[in-house]
Amino acid sequence: MGLNTISFVLKPKVTSEYSSILPNLARWLGKRKKKMLFDLKDEKIVLKALKKIPPKAEFVEQSKIHTEADLIISLGGDGTILGACRKAHKKGPPIFGINLGKLGFITEFSQFDFFDSLEKTLMDKFETIKMPLFRVEVSDKNKCLFKSYFMNDAVINKIDISRIFTLNIEANGQQIYTVSGDGIIISSPIGSTAYSLAAGGPIIHPAVRSLVLTPICPHSLTKRPIVLPDNSTINLKIYPTDGQVHLTLDGQEVIEITNKHLITVKKSSGLSARLVKNLDRSYFSTLKEKFTHGKENIKRSR
Known part of the structure; x- marks a missing residue:
């Protein structure tokens, strides 16, 4: 046909x-x-x-x-x-x-x-190659303010030059770490060869169902990239800070976030893209x- x-x-x-x-x-x-x-x-x-x-x-x-x-x-x-x-x-x-x-x-x-x-x-x-999409929600006191998707990566960083800020990161209700630096990259395997790689993250084969958290210029010798199962629910909160902090999805969609917001990243249950x-x-x-x-x-x- x-x-x-x-x-x-x-x-x-x-x-x-x-x-x-x-x-x-x-x-x-x-x-x-x-x-x-x-x-x-x-x-x-x-x-x-x-x-x-x-x-x-x-x-x-x-x-x-x-x-x-x-x-x-x-x-x-x-x-x-x-x-x-x-x-x-x-x-x-x-x-x-x-x-x-x-x-x-x-x-x-x-x-x-x-x-x-x-x-x-x-x-x-x-x-076809099936590419999962990951849902990102920004909420304030359990009220969803923003919802969208990424395939490559989600980046949280500060707009001000040479100004660090602090994030708390949890996966499935367990704290991973609190990191101070220029930000964090949450990357899929297909996005692991982009910004995450430039920030010192690993190359991950697309067949490996995972997400990688890559700190951007962490002010620490021990805060290294961490690879998680892609069915993890990741929660992020920023500490009070001066200046603007942005959440960017696939380099195409940007919103401002504050310490009042909870950012949740989770694999979409039924949404994916098929590439020939x-x-x-x-x-x-x-x-x-x-x-x-x-x-x-x-x-x-x-």
């Missing part, structure tokens, strides 16, 4: 990157009689790139991108696909990530070599390529 309705998630506020790939992709899908859905907010970008809208293309509300498609194509980088994953529904379509920039870690396909894989995907011949898997690459080949791709430039500069 195949996949017949294809929706697009585009990297925000970018036009030049779509000038060649989007027209080619739209023509390719049009020849296969596929219906295409574009977000209404991307109308100017799409019109500029395509010049002429294909007969079976529509502009729809953002919610329909996720509820009325058989497949989502993400055009951008890891940030673009993260945004798509965070809006996933329980029975949402798989996401086919095409990387337009530097090497993507969760964006599985290169813009220069994806049509064969997309052809197989449209014929329902594909595998590139069968020509493995986790470790991507890992090596991502963290050594600058070596050639270093050698040439010597």
Whole structure:
């Protein structure tokens, strides 16, 4: 039967990157009689790139991108696909990530070599990687003030430069530690190669069901990263402090928090994202390529 309705998630506020790939992709899908859905907010970008809208293309509300498609194509980088994953529904379509920039870690396909894989995907011949989402709630006296999700990481840090603050961290009702420093990163395995790694956290294989707590510049020699089961309920509270403290989810959603707030992190019971898997690459080949791709430039500069 195949996949017949294809929706697009585009990297925000970018036009030049779509000038060649989007027209080619739209023509390719049009020849296969596929219906295409574009977000209404991307109308100017799409019109500029395509010049002429294909007969079976529509502009729809953002919610329909996720509820009325058989497949989502993400055009951008890891940030673009993260945004798509965070809006996933329980029975949402798989996401086919095409990387337009530097090497993507969760964006599985290169813009220069994806049509064969997309052809197989449209014929329902594909595998997916299931990515769990983690729910974050901010509450005050048992009243929920904010609720959202992350796939990569949640970061609590202070906006003021060179100003430490203190957090108390518990898991399943047991205190882990009280840490003073620049903040804390709560990362999933897929996010362990991002900010957490830069802050001294471990690389965790996506098959390991876990969360890692990585202190950011802790004012202590003993407060090290801790890996927890991903079914843990993590509670965090900050001590009274001067200046603003922010909670940031996947680098895309930010709110201010205070010492009155309780931050709770827990794996979503039924919400996850499905990414179409590139069968020509493995986790470790991507890992090596991502963290050594600058070596050639270093050698040439010597």
